[in-house]
Amino acid sequence: xxxxxxxxxxxVPTLFITWTIVFAVLQFIPGDPVMLALGGTPASxxxxxxxxxxxxxxxxxxxxxxxxxxxxxxxxxxxxxxQRQPVARIIAEQLPHSAALAAGGLLVGLILGVALGIFAxxxxxxxxxxxxxxxALIGVSLPSFWIxxxxxxxxxxxxxxxxxLGDGIDALILPSITVGLFLAGGxxxxxxxxxxxxxxxxxxxxxxxKGLSAFRIVAKHAMRNAVIPPITLLGVxxxxxxxGAVVTERVFARQGLGTLLIEAVLxxxxxxxxxxxxxxxxxxxxxNLLIDMLYGVVDPRIxxxxx
Amino acid sequence: MSAAxxxxxxxxxxxxxxxxxxxxxxxxxxxxxxxxxVFAPLIAPFDPVATRVCPRLAPPSAANLFGCDLFGxxxxxxxxxxxxxxxxVGLLTVAxxxxxGTLIGMTIAFLGGRVxxxxxxxxxxxxxxPPIVLAILIVAVLGVGAFNAALAxxxxxxxxxxxxxxxxxxxxxxxxxxxxxxxxxxxxxxxxRRHLLPNLVPVLIVLASLDLGTAILSTATLSFxxxxxxxxxxxxxxxxxxxxxxxxxxxxxxxxxxxxxFLAVMSVNLVGDxxxxxxxxxxxxxx
Numbered sequence: 001x002x003x004x005x006x007x008x009x010x011x012v013p014t015l016f017i018t019w020t021i022v023f024a025v026l027q028f029i030p031g032d033p034v035m036l037a038l039g040g041t042p043a044s045x046x047x048x049x050x051x052x053x054x055x056x057x058x059x060x061x062x063x064x065x066x067x068x069x070x071x072x073x074x075x076x077x078x079x080x081x082x083q084r085q086p087v088a089r090i091i092a093e094q095l096p097h098s099a100a101l102a103a104g105g106l107l108v109g110l111i112l113g114v115a116l117g118i119f120a121x122x123x124x125x126x127x128x129x130x131x132x133x134x135x136a137l138i139g140v141s142l143p144s145f146w147i148x149x150x151x152x153x154x155x156x157x158x159x160x161x162x163x164x165l166g167d168g169i170d171a172l173i174l175p176s177i178t179v180g181l182f183l184a185g186g187x188x189x190x191x192x193x194x195x196x197x198x199x200x201x202x203x204x205x206x207x208x209x210k211g212l213s214a215f216r217i218v219a220k221h222a223m224r225n226a227v228i229p230p231i232t233l234l235g236v237x238x239x240x241x242x243x244g245a246v247v248t249e250r251v252f253a254r255q256g257l258g259t260l261l262i263e264a265v266l267x268x269x270x271x272x273x274x275x276x277x278x279x280x281x282x283x284x285x286x287x288n289l290l291i292d293m294l295y296g297v298v299d300p301r302i303x304x305x306x307x
Numbered sequence: 308m309s310a311a312x313x314x315x316x317x318x319x320x321x322x323x324x325x326x327x328x329x330x331x332x333x334x335x336x337x338x339x340x341x342x343x344x345v346f347a348p349l350i351a352p353f354d355p356v357a358t359r360v361c362p363r364l365a366p367p368s369a370a371n372l373f374g375c376d377l378f379g380x381x382x383x384x385x386x387x388x389x390x391x392x393x394x395x396v397g398l399l400t401v402a403x404x405x406x407x408g409t410l411i412g413m414t415i416a417f418l419g420g421r422v423x424x425x426x427x428x429x430x431x432x433x434x435x436x437p438p439i440v441l442a443i444l445i446v447a448v449l450g451v452g453a454f455n456a457a458l459a460x461x462x463x464x465x466x467x468x469x470x471x472x473x474x475x476x477x478x479x480x481x482x483x484x485x486x487x488x489x490x491x492x493x494x495x496x497x498x499x500r501r502h503l504l505p506n507l508v509p510v511l512i513v514l515a516s517l518d519l520g521t522a523i524l525s526t527a528t529l530s531f532x533x534x535x536x537x538x539x540x541x542x543x544x545x546x547x548x549x550x551x552x553x554x555x556x557x558x559x560x561x562x563x564x565x566x567x568x569f570l571a572v573m574s575v576n577l578v579g580d581x582x583x584x585x586x587x588x589x590x591x592x593x594x
Contacts, residue, residue: 017429018436021432021433026447028448030450137329137573137577137580141524141569141573141576142569143527143568143572145531145547146547146569149547150565153555153561250531261440262533265534266533276440277436284435
């Protein structure tokens, strides 16, 4: 079987297990779903019975489970208890806000992470390396909600360089830095070790012997080979990007999927919680699939091995 | 004699843990924070939940070094007491991940075959949940609160531990000392407890110390999101959440709790980093 097909088919059981976990976990949510759906208003027995039937809760659990799987697979995420709208539509409305933040954060994280990683990696154990790695350690230790607030205070309130609120592109600067710092620390460490490893390879010595400039060696010969492990990390970091967004959205009082998730949990809006978790985890699985495919593009050796 | 002794660095090398300025600074800050938390009732100048001990949102002064919050509570006293929550909750969280992750990881690696392949698959899927999303999902089921938040973060860390422990166990089960234990008729439980577990100790120490910083940060994050410790509990994340609304007029309500949280996580990470250098069998030249 071709590699791509095998990899695509491999996603199916992963999605299946993920959805099963979400379904199973949410069975334990306290409170009667019917009462939650009715929003706590007193209702006659008949109304409750009808509501139970409408939600499909009168059927046995295995039927509910199969219905759930079928609905998830067809993209039907149910209806929100609170907003009385399809969950899929609510998510689609909020997605652009989160996507913009994720893109901004990724951009800042990549630029900082790659620059610091190379800076540290080309001369391991030198002063630049020590300084950069200390910075990276600070980066992974900083509570992102705190650094977000500090950025608002220093650049928004004290210096008034950037707007704090709003939907424009300049209101995205500080949130992007907040998310980006979160990513940069881990990325810089990984790029550093990847660079150190590639710089000791024979082909780098050959490049030196040919008399190539140091910049050319790093940019053309080392980076291309050092980039694979960080790409993998980026896939893993996508999960943290979602997590970072939850916190950053709250700090900057932004709309988005994170804010939506917190509200859904606090109001016990089960379909919305379920839909958001299914959506984010499925997105994570698919992003990692895309990254896997990207390896072949970046590295001809991997392409050859898969053919 | 168990092979664990060969894996663990000699006792004299304990000094090596403090060998770098960073790690020494980390240990020093950590000791200060722990002492502050332990002796908070004795050294805190005010009751952490008593209101109107100073003017509302009063800036830092000689009487209230870190200023006062909206309800006229002394922020320094709250931070000292908050350490009791944040640090112990962090430890509890790591303990949950460590114990459950070790049990699961060792068991599936030791049983091998189908159990291992299904278990690994399951762990991989669990790792696909963004940790904070998984924790929030668990809080949704357990309900909001400091203990539930710790439980949620602890559970969401289990797959991470299980995966590392599984591969560490796999690298041991083929070794001669396990073979010989089998040959002399040791039961499976005995092999797991007496032969495999002691050899995993260095890995577990490194894993736990590297995870503690994340654990403290994650539980504080849940409190910040309003899903963990609730007011008036003096927990650092919850204090930051309360300070969020007044940061423009009273930035000290968020600067100091955040700074202490950062110092705690940073010092734990510095020590963890150093421990992993010292205890990693490859780095120290053992094995």
